Amino acid sequence: MTTVERILPTDEAHDLLALATELADRELAPRVADFENRSEFPREVIRTLGRAGLLGLPYPEEYGGAAQPYEVYLQVLEILASRWLAVAEAVSVHTLSCYPVATFGSESLRAMLPEMLGGDLLGAYCLSEPQGGSDAAALTTRARRDGDDFVISGSKAWITHAASADFYNVFCRTGGAGPTGISCLLADSGTPGIVPQTAERTMGLRSSPVAQIAFDEARVPVDRIVGDEGAGFRIAMTALDAGRLGIAACAVGLAQAALDYAVGYAREREQFGRSIIDFQGLGFLLADMATQVSAARALTLAAARLRDRGRPYSTEAAKAKLFATDMAMRVTTDAVQILGGAGYVADHQVERFMREAKVLQIVEGTNQIQRMVISRSLAR
The missing domain is CATH 1.20.140.10 (Butyryl-CoA Dehydrogenase, subunit A, domain 3)
Incomplete structure (x- = not known):
C-alpha cells in the first residue's frame, strides 16, 4: 500500500485514524467479498464502528459525539472506504441522517442522539422520489395535519438503509408548492404505513440495501417535526x-x-x-x-x-x-x-x-x- 502523508490537528486525531485503520483491517477487509457476494448488509459491523465512537465523530460530546473537525471525520471515512465502500457509504449516510436532528431538532428530539451516534439506531435520509430525483423542490410526498399527528402519503426512492434503518428523515410537503412548503419529519421505521419495498438490484455496493419506501397514511406525531414547518428544504x-x-x-x-x-x-x-x-x-x-x-x-x-x-x-x-x-x-x-x-x-x-x-x-x-x-x- 502506498504511503498517505496526513497532517492532523491533534494527537487525538492521530489516534482516531490509527483506530479506524485497525478496525478497517480487522473487521472490514476480511469480510467485504463475502457480504458483497451475498448482498447482505453488515449491520453488526456498523454497530462495532458505533461502539468504537466512529459514527458520531463530527457531533458534540454532549450528545454522544466526539467533537472532531470534519477534516478528521473525512479522513476516517476515506480509510473505511479503502477497505469496504458500502460500509463507508453507510457511515456517511448515517452521519447525514443525524444532521437534521443534531442541528435543527428540539431538545426532546436531540435526546435520541446518543443512541443514533452510538450506532444503536441506524438512520436513513428520505428525499428523492421515483419521479423527482434532482428536482427535490418538486417533491410530492405529502403530510397532512390530523390532530396531534401528521399523516404521510407518497413514496421515496433510492433510499439507502431502506429496510434496515431504525429512523427516517422524511422530507414531505406540509404546505403549498415550492421549497417553502416542505418540512422534515423524524419517523420511526416501525410506524404503521411505512413499507420498504423490494431492494433494488444494483451494479455495485451490493451489501448496501437500497429500495423505495411507500408511505400509506403513516401517522407521525407533530412533535417529531425537525425545525420549523416549511424549513425542510433548507435543512x-x-x-x-x-x-x-x-x-x-x-x-x-x-x-x-x-x-x-x-x-x-x-x-x-x-x-x-x-x-x-x-x-x-x-x-x-x-x-x-x-x-x-x-x-x-x-x-x-x-x-x-x-x-x-x-x-x-x-x-x-x-x-x-x-x-x-x-x-x-x-x-x-x-x-x-x-x-x-x-x-x-x-x-x-x-x-x-x-x-x-x-x-x-x-x-x-x-x-x-x-x-x-x-x-x-x-x-x-
Missing part, C-alpha cells in the same frame, strides 16, 4: 453540503484502494523479462492516477477546513464531490486496464471497485447538479 440542502464531502472522501478512499492494488500487481507481473511497472506506458498511467488521488484528497480536505471554520463551503463541497467522484471513475477504470484481462474477472478487487465508483457520480446530487451549483456561483 435538506445544508445537510447535503456536508454529505457531498462524505461522498468525496469515499471516492478518494476507493480510488486509493484501486491505485494500491494496481501498483502491487504491476510490481509483481512480469512481461518481456521485467515488471510491467517499469514500462513507461504503465508507469506514467500509475503516476497520473496517484496525482489525481492526491489532488482530490487535497480539494476535499480544503472544503472541510472551510466548514470547520464556519465559512461558506457549499460551492467548494460541490467542486470536491464533482472532482473526486469523476476521479474515482477514471482511476478504477485505469486500474482494470493495468491488470488487463485479469482486471475483468472477479478474482481481483478492481472490477468491483470500478462498478462501485459509478454510483458516487450519482448520489448526493448527480455531478451534473454539482456543475450547476458551481456555475451558478460563478454567475453571482
